[in-house]
Structures are given as structure tokens and as C-alpha cells.
Amino acid sequence: MLFQTPPYTLIDLSRKNDGSQDRAAFAKDVAAGLSQSPKRLSSRYFYDANGSRLFQQIMALPEYYLTRAEFSVIQRHRSAMVSAFAAAGFFHLVDLGAGDAMKTKLLLEELANQKKNFDYVPMDISGAAMRELGDDLQQTYPELHVQAVVAEYITGLKWLKQHLTERKVVLFLGSNLGNFEREEGMDFVRQIRQHLQPGDLFLLGVDLAKDPETILAAYNDPGGVTAAFNLNLLSRINRELGGNFDLEAFSHFALYDPQLGVMKSYLVSRREQEVYMEATGARYAFAAWEAIHTENSHKYTLQQAAEMGNKAGFKLVTSYLDENSGFADMLFEVV
Template sequence: MDLRLNTSNANQTSELVNAMNYDPELARDVQEGLKQTPKRISSKYFYDGAGSKLFQQIMELPEYYPTRTEFKILEEQQAEISRFFGLSDFFHLVELGAGDGLKTKILLRQLLHMKADFEYVPVDISGDILKLLDSSLKTELPALKTDSFTGDYFKALHWLQKNKEGRKVVLFLGSNIGNFEDGGDLEFLQEIRKYLNPEDKVLVGFDLRKDPRTIRQAYDDAAGVTAAFNLNLLKRLNRELGADFNLNQFEHFTDYDPLSGVVKSYIVSKKQQTVTFSALNHSISFAAWEAIHTENSHKYTPVQIEELGEKAGLKTEQFFTDEKHYFADVLFRVI
């Protein structure tokens, strides 16, 4: 079941990846993840060009309530949210995982309407999606000051700390905070806190606990778009790392545990098989029905959210939620 490297050492592998114009970080992470038991690949690699488009389709599905609900929260409470940012002096509005910016544009328009003095800094690991966002912003909001950053969130925050003086309001919308392994959400917020100053603000989206059936359907839609989104990860590895995954021999599986409040997603091998990464000169064996863990999605109670903020050095200022209490955008103040 272990990954079998045919190169003599990791340095040779990295050199080969660079020589063939592959992303060495992707190669390293995939190799390390597939060595583990159980096998795993980070969900951050879902979002190539095709993956980002598929996720946009997921957000439009009738079963996928998080985006629709958060959109309504932002539409109905945009003025109040904007006032909580503090509009009396200049600030950098930094969005981690900006995507297509559809929801954020609600706040951007409101802030411009309120004549706030700010610069929007969208951050995303996908350069393709940022190019589309930059283009749409120039057309839709030509007065907006922007400076985007392609790459890892913390590299972006480090860059901002070094290059962008002044107050910051950080957005981490959607339910991305729930996608970390156990304890990863706290580590993430603590890491963000390191790059911020007292009185800076952080607005985070949290998916709240609710009927388990509603949650499960959101991650296993009837049309199979979520399955295609997960399996697109294998397509990416075929294209970018020279793998030979046969997508017909793998399937998407997900389930929700109401006790822990966690949705877990997997890609499952339907049979015993070996996948070869020809560009990297290594192969990986799968047992029948062996799974690759791809994503967690934690659901929270309000008490858990406040405790999480306190442990990270953030004071809860305001919950912005919907009438069903399905979702909450929570504003924290750095202390």
C-alpha cells in the first residue's frame, strides 16, 4: 500500500518536477499524503480552473444551502456589517479565498456607497479565478482600489504585514473555517492573529449545526456535481503530475456525523489497482475500497464559535445570522 519511489532521493524528484514544469509543492504534498494511513490529499488542490468552475456550480445547487444562506445574510445586513468594520479611517479589506467574489461584491458596493476609505486585497490559491475576479471588478466597480495576491493565505498575510501598513479587516467567508482537521481551525485563527494588530477585525463564515439530513444532502447532491468536483482532483493529478488514474475506477463518498458535527469526504478505489505517476517515476497501490480522505467540513454551535475566538485572541463582536440559524458570519475584534 505504500508509495514506492523509484528515484534515489527526494532532491532528484524535486529536480525532475522542476525540469518538467510541474509544481514541486503539489508533487511533494501528494507524495506525502498518499504515504499516510489513511491516504489523504489536501482539499486546497481541488481548485484548479475546472475545480473552481465546478464549485461555482455546487454553490447554485438547491441542496447546497451555505452559499445561498450567507448571500442572504450579506444582502440583508450589509450596512450593519460595514459599519462594524469602522469607517472613520483607512483600512485594507483582505479576503482569504476570494474566489469569484460574488458575495463580497455586496459588501464592496456598500462600502463604496458609504464612501469608506479602503483597499480591497483578494487572496486565492487559484491564479485563474483571481484573473476573472480582477477583470469583473474593473468592469463592475471601476472606482475600487485593489491589489490581489495569488498564493497561500499566510504568505499573503506576511506580504501584507511587510508591505501594507495600516488597519486591516480580514474576510474568511463561506464555511472554509470548517475544512481543517481537528484543531486546525484554532491553529488557523491563531496564525492569522500573528499578522494582525489590536483593533483589527476578522469576519469569518461558520456553518451552524442543524438537521443532519440537510447537511448530508448538501455534500452529496442528486445531480452528482459534488462527485465530479471531488473526482476532478484526480484529473488534475493526471494532467499536472503525469498520473494515470482511471476515474471510472474511483468514486466519491461522503457522510455526516451529528455527534462530532463533521462531514467527511473521500475518493474511494473500487478495486485493487496501481496508479503510476510517470512524470515523477513512482507508483501507488490501492486495495479494493481503500479511501483517500480529501476534506472535512465542521459544523459549529454559537458557544463553540465564541470559545474558538477567545482561544485565538479574538473577541466576538457580532453574530450576523439568518432566520433559520443555518449559517453565521461572525465578526471578531483582535485583542
């Protein structure tokens, strides 16, 4: 590992304000989404404190295979991954959307065991998450140099390109790519490529197409945790924007389209009703059984994901699969 002093630093590139700008952006997005036909709300607003707590519960559900599948991938292949990362010497391990770094810690442990020369650069929009992760890593790996970056993805990548000139290995785990629309996902991968140099590596987590019933169950569990997670978006609007959504008047609905390879989630109005939002001073009408689209989760074939990487300027090195070949961490190199 790279030994430096101090071992841990926090780089905060987020906007500094009293929260009013964030609230105004939230209100603007909600108003625009509820004024459209069909109506929609952005999944980016799922993760307030309660939403994050509910998502932790979802990840522990037996039906929600995604987290376990990728954890299995890394457990099975971490030695080979680490050898590939470190083949050309020192590198920055950049972790986009790091959160608590649960899966990345398997790689950190393997890197430490193999005594590889690297440092760790977790990146997340949550300053609290980065501070907690930094404190945790200081306890576990006191000699590991960590630069935690609080930023949106692209802002953080720009900073990395300007300030960290050595070779980079960028992780984008957790099938987060699936939350983008197909073209948006392509654009995002292309933007990552634009901030890297030849010889840099990119490890992309991809949930693969599989039995539609398995996918549907992961987003519509019988215990109703996923439903509570979806409905929490309306609770957040009520609390932060002065909305008066009646949660009993909406229900969670999920469907999977196997031809398009996309899982879709909705909130459905159970009756004709009108909702008021104090932040905008406007009312929004709902017909009986009218739906609000809240989330897409795209599934890929290995070929589709490889073609996306190639079009963005990457070359596929290898794909690491779980035992069921249902999840892949795909390693690309910048060419």
C-alpha cells in the first residue's frame, strides 16, 4: 500500500448552501414531473434518511438477489481482479458511488494481503457517508492513504483528472448503470472514458437478463418493503415540500418487460383525487388508476454491455460472473 501522511483526507466539492437550493430543485423537478402526461418522479429522490434505511432492508430480502450476486462475483474473483488492477504498478482505486464500500472492502482486503501499491479514492454525493467510511478505514487500514471526494460523479471525475495524474482503476459497481435510460447510460460511460487516460481500467457492475419472474420478485417483494420504499417518495414530498399526498390512496406497481430488458416501477392513484404542494402553490389532479412512473432498472446481456463499452472507447478485458451467470463485473481498459 502507499504510505503517506496524513492517511485520510476529505475533499468536499458539493455545493455549500443552507439547503434552500436543493429544496428548490426538488420542488421544480416534482412540479415538472407531476405536470407531464404521463406523470413521473425521479428515482434520485428516493434516498432521504428513511429511504436509505428501507433500501438497506431491501438488500437483505431473499428476493433481492443483486447485492448478494455481485458480492459473490467479487469474492470468487477478487484475486484475479487485484492482479489485473496492479499489473502495471501503482494506481488510484476510484470508487464511484462508494457508500459504505461493503463490496469494495473485499478488494481492499485482497490488495492489502497482496501488498499492492495503491491508494483509495471513494466518491459519493453524501458527505456523511464519506466521513463514516473514512473513519472506518482509518481503524481497519491505518496505513492506507484515502482521499474521499464528496461530489456528483462528473464533478468528481473532473477533479480527479486534474489532481491525480497517475493510473486509475475506476469502479462503478452495484448495477447502478441500470438506473439510467439506455442512451443516458451510454452517455455516462462515454463521460467516464473522457476523464481517463490510455491504460486506465474501468470495472462495471451489470445485472444480466435472466428469468423475468426472478427479476420481478426482486422489485415487488411479498412483504411490501419495496412498496414502502416507493411510497416513501410521496412521504418525502409531504414532509419537505408541504405536499398532502394520502399514501393510502396510492399503491406500488411493478412490471418487467423482457423484450426491452427493463424493470419499471409505478405509484398508482387508487381514486380520482387532487394533491396540493405548498412549495409550488399548485394542485395536481389524478384520475382514478393514473400512474406515476418512478423508476426504471435496465438489464443487459453481456454482448450489449460489451458493445456499450466499445462504443465509449473502452476495450473489454474480461467479464467476472457469479455462479449463476446472472451478474457480471466487466473489466474494460481505455484504448
